[in-house]
Amino acid sequence: MDEVTVYDQSGKLLAVLDNADAVSYELKHNDLWTGSFSLPTGxxxxVxxxxxxxxxxxxxxxxxxxxxxxxxPSAEETAAGGMREYSVEHVMATLLDxxxxxxxxxxxxxITTRQVMQYILDRQTAKRWVLGEVAFSDEYQYKFENVSLLSALLSLGEVLTEEYTWDFDTSATPWVVSLRKADTSDGCGIHYARNLVGIEKTMDASALVTRLYPLGYGEGVxxxxxxxxNGGVPYLDADTASTWGIKCSVYADTRIEDAAVLKARAAAVLEGYKNPYITYTAKAIDLHRMTGQSWDNYMPGKRVRVMDGEHGISFAARIVSISKKDLRGDPGSVEITIANAVRDVADSINTLADRVGIGELYSQGATQIFAIPFADNADPEHPAKMRFYIPSGxxxxxxxxxxWELSAFRAYETGAAAGGSTTQTSSSGGGSTATSSSSEDVACTSESGGETTVSQPVRVLSSDGGGTAIAIGNFANIDGTGYSTAANTAGLTTDDAGKHKHTIGHTHDIAAHKHTCFKHAHTINSHSHDFSGSQSLAWGHQHSYGSIGDKGNTGGVVGYKPKDIIISGTTGGRTLTANEAGDGDSSSVALMTGGTSNQNSGESGSHNHTIPAHTHKFQHAHKVEFSINVPGFTVDIPAHTHNVKIPGHNHRVSISAHTHELTLPDHTHDITYGIFEGTTARSVRLLVDGTEVPSEAISKRELDISAYLEKDEDGKITRSAWHTVELVPDKLTRIEANLFAQTFIQSTGGGDY
Known part of the structure; x- marks a missing residue:
């Protein structure tokens, strides 16, 4: 048996109403559910x-x-068999509290729809409802003023462009509110000869609209x-206009401040009014109590398939309401209302608001005109500049x-009497100043340019005095054979320690001849020469040796380089043996070394020389006169820069203590009273936010400058920004101007001062 149970406001069970009668309910899609029941007065x-x-x-x-x-409702308390009838509403109405x-x-x-819903639910005094599923993530902007939480919550769906279903689940605590997308497939059915008892069709064309003019926030113009x-067109046409004709209406929702949102919402509203409103009221048998199947469970918002082949009826539409008149007396009888379009629930929301004395008092605003005056002197180099601020409101x-108007330049001149005086400055001490006290600096010079330089042939000759002689001209007569030095027969002089000096300044020309050597052998032990400390040109040298069919050198240093050198090392050794006499070769002797030898000769002429291991240390110099032929050449210097790094440093300047004295004699300035006027300009140029206005547009000295003010990305005059108007005269003049602004301001925000 279906029971009616009663609880206190906290949810504590108080009683089971066994004698409850005439239990009924009506469940409406996206609207407040209601019901009633009766109890005997006794x-x-x-209680x-x-x-x-x-x-x-x-x-x-x-x-x-x-x-x-x-x-x-009132009842006859004393009447025998009297009944008390109680009206009830779904607890979603607790959000009216x-x-x-x-x-x-x-x-x-x-900010998504879910966040807005949470914002509303957070304002509950008693936290009965929590947020469940939210199938929409739109980012519409909402404004509420002095409305109930339920009105605010249900109004969120009014701007959605898809069909939706509110779900208030009270099966457990806390209660859960969800916003879901409406079913798009059939969820239940009514079939002739199965559960369909009767069906009644009603058509209402009183609200038929095929052309809708949407209006949003604001008033008047x-x-x-x-x-x-919408391409400059202020209305939307339905695709049924050719069937029903043009039926115009105005749709206004002053909460919408975005044109695109307004258009989308108007299109959704027009969809529900473009055809006559047809409803089917079907009386059916509630088989769900017996089968428990979802197909037999009729609930508001579900799409139902109606099939009545006997009368040629077959369609699918959304259930807008279900009701039962007597749960206890006739529990299987259910009345289902089906409609071909979903209508807005705004009227129901207003009814709820009116019941608690709350109106939807959305702040609009007002149109106003205000003036900004301006007057100043100006000339071509100093234009009259008017700055004004446009707030976001x-x-x-x-x-x-x-x-604006042009008038004569105006000046106010006065003089002032004054006595003489003596002024002294810097009377105590000097000072010092330090600059460039930290960091390195880099200066770059020769950042561009470059050049080509062509030289003349040059001949450079050395001189006895160490200078240079420069000859310029044709040097074809120079054969490159060099110069012979003067003969020097001074020979070699050494001291007891073996230190000696070679002065070489001559050449030997020895004609080809033969030397006949008896069979003998020369052994040259390995030795070394050190050359160090020389400040003149150092010649490299070597030791040469030779025998019949065997010529070579012991190694050493060869080369000619005009610089200080140190040569050290050990020459190789060699023993030469000749078995018989032979013809000699033409040769020259580069160096003869000292030492001792043991000479042993016999009839056969064989002997040997033994030179013990020894070293020669030379400090010598060569003085050479020479000439250098420098041919003409070309040098290309490309563009380049020079980087100069200046390290951190400071400069300190000390200024000694001193004073300056200036003496002015006593004197007076006569005061002249009056207003002095000068020239008047003939014309001006007008610049608005830096953009010059065409001269033909300012010929009447009055202009709506809205088109020239700086715009944002949406093409609107920028708010929360300063704007500038400049009047540039052709000569010195006075300019008087007024800017009249006609605006619509919003009456929200701010305080009460």
Whole structure:
């Protein structure tokens, strides 16, 4: 048996109403669910049926939710068999108990529908409801002012462009509210000869609309429309206009401030009004109580398939409401209302708001005109410059009318009497200043340029005095054979320690001849020569040896290089043996070394020389006169830079203590009173936010400058920004101007000062 149970406001069970009768309910899609029941006037459990106590109306396995008692019509208390009838509403109405007091603005870019719903639920005094599923992630901006939480919550769906279903689940605590997308497939069915008892069709064309003019935030000429996002056309036409003709209406939602959102919302509304509103009221048997199948479970928002082949009826539409008149007396009888379009629930929301005395008082604004005066002298180099600020609260700017006049330059001149005086400065001490006290600096010079230099042939000759002689001209007579040095027969002189000096300044020309040598052998032990400390040109040298069929050198240093050198090392050794005499070769002797030898000769002429291991240390210099032929050459110097690094340093300048004295004799300036006027300009140039206005547009000295003011990315005059108007005269003059602004301001924000 279906029971009616009553609870207090905290959810504590108070009683089971066994004598409850005439239990009924009506469940509406996206609207407040209602119901009622009766108790005999003499039933003692009437005491539990207090206002806002909770009641559960059971209907088998169908979840009809929890309700609260809101009304008890008057009844004859003493009449025998009298009944008390109680009205109930779904506990979603508990969200009427709290309001969004004052002005609230939330949403927009980065703020989703879920966040807005959470913002509303967070304002509950008693936290009965929590947020469940939210199938939409739109970022619409919402504004609420002095509305209940339920009104604010249900209004979120009004701007959605897809069909939606509110779900208020009271099967457990805390209760859960969800916003889901409406079913797009058939979820249940009514079939002739199965569960269809009867069906009635009703058509209402009183609200038929095929052309809709959407309006949003604002008033009068400042009210938002869709021209900017609809090709300049302020209305939308339905695809049924050719069938039903043009049926115009106006749709206004002053909460919408974006033209694109307004257009999308208007298109969704037009979809529900483009055809006559057809409803089917079907009386059916509630088989769900017996089968428990989802196909037999009728709930608001589900799509139902109606099939009545007997009368040629077959269609699918959304259930807008279901109701039962007597759960206990006739539990299997259910009435289902089906419609071909979903209508807005705004009227129901307003009804809820009116019941608690709250209106949807959305702040709009007002149109106003204000003037900005300006007057100043100006000339071509110093234009008259007017700056003004446009705040964000100027929702719409209708016009910015600028007017001006030119008049004679005006000056105010006065003189002032004054006595003489003596002024002394820097009277105590000097000072010092340090500069460049830290960091390195890099200076770059010769950043561009470059050049080509061509030289003349040059002949350079050495001189006895160490200087240079330069000869310029043709050097074809120079044969390159060099010069012979003067003969020097001084020979070699050494001291007791073997230190000696070679002065070589001559040449030997020895004609080819033969030397006949008896069979003998020469052994040259390995030795070394050190050359160090020389400050003149150092000649390399070597030891040469030779025998019949065997010529070579012991190694050493060869080369000619005009620089100080140190040569050290050990020559190789060699023993030469000749078995018989032979012809000699023409040769020259480069160096003869000292030493001792043991000479042993016999009849055969064989002998040997033994030279012990020894070293020669030479400090010598060569003085050479020479000439160098330098041919002409070309040098290309490319463009280049020089980088100069200056390390951190400082300069200190000391200024000694000193004073300056200036003496002015006593004197006076006569005061002259009066206003002096000068020239008047003949014409001006007008610049608005840096853009010059064409001269033909300013010929009347009055102009709406709205088109020339700086715009944002949406083509609107920039808000929260300074703007500038400049009047540039052709000569020295006085300019008087006024800027009249006609705007629409929003009456939100700010304080009460």
């Amino acid at each position: 039933d003692p459990k009437n 539990y049926c207090q206002a806002h106590n909770l009641v559960r109306l059971s209907d088998g396995s169908r979840d009809t939710g929890i309700y609260r008692i809101i009304g008890m 709290d309001v969004l007091f004052g002005y609230h603005e939330i949403g927009g870019e980065g 400042n009210q938002l429309n869709i021209r900017s996002v 100027l929702v719409r700017i209708n016009r910015m009318q600028l007017s």
